[in-house]
Amino acid sequence: VTQTLTHMSDGFFIYRAAEGEQILFANPPLLRMYGCDSIQEFRSLVGNSFRGMVHPEDLNRIENEIREQIQQSNQKTDFIRFRIVRKDGTVRWVDDCGHLEESQPDGNLFYVFITDITDTITEKQITELLRKNKKLEG
Secondary structure (H helix, E strand, O other): OHHHHHHOOOEEEEEEOOOOOEEEEEOHHHHHHOOOOOHHHHHHHOOOEHHHHOOHHHHHHHHHHHHHHHHHOOOOEEEEEEEEEOOOOOEEEEEEEEEEEOOOOOOOEEEEEEEEOOOOOOHHHHHHHHHHHHHHHO
16 A cells, blocks of 8 residues: 555645644655655654645635534545645645544544645635635634
8 A cells, every 4th residue: 555655646645633733654746746855854844744734824724624524524534725835935736635534543543635736726716715714814
């Protein structure tokens, strides 16, 4: 399984669904998405936390969306869209599909596939997401 996750084109990562949201695994395509050459560089860039992977202005919105979707889903899945900030400072848009695996020996874990959609997201979609961010700030 690890070899498959290493050679796929989409990003994939696993993180703890508890305080700190510590990243336990990240595949090479995810590291490249963030402009990092090693897992150590990636962990440093994002503070080894899922929260650090998300553009700060999108954080409140996506935390609310994840919580609501997980509560309403029998499969404990969420589909969210947010911005990331690469190591070089450039901003990219991603689609994130997560699955909450409950009651693991080490606590609940999120398994997440992530795809860079920067070149396909529309201005209308961007405007709507940024409007939702502002609504949650207010």
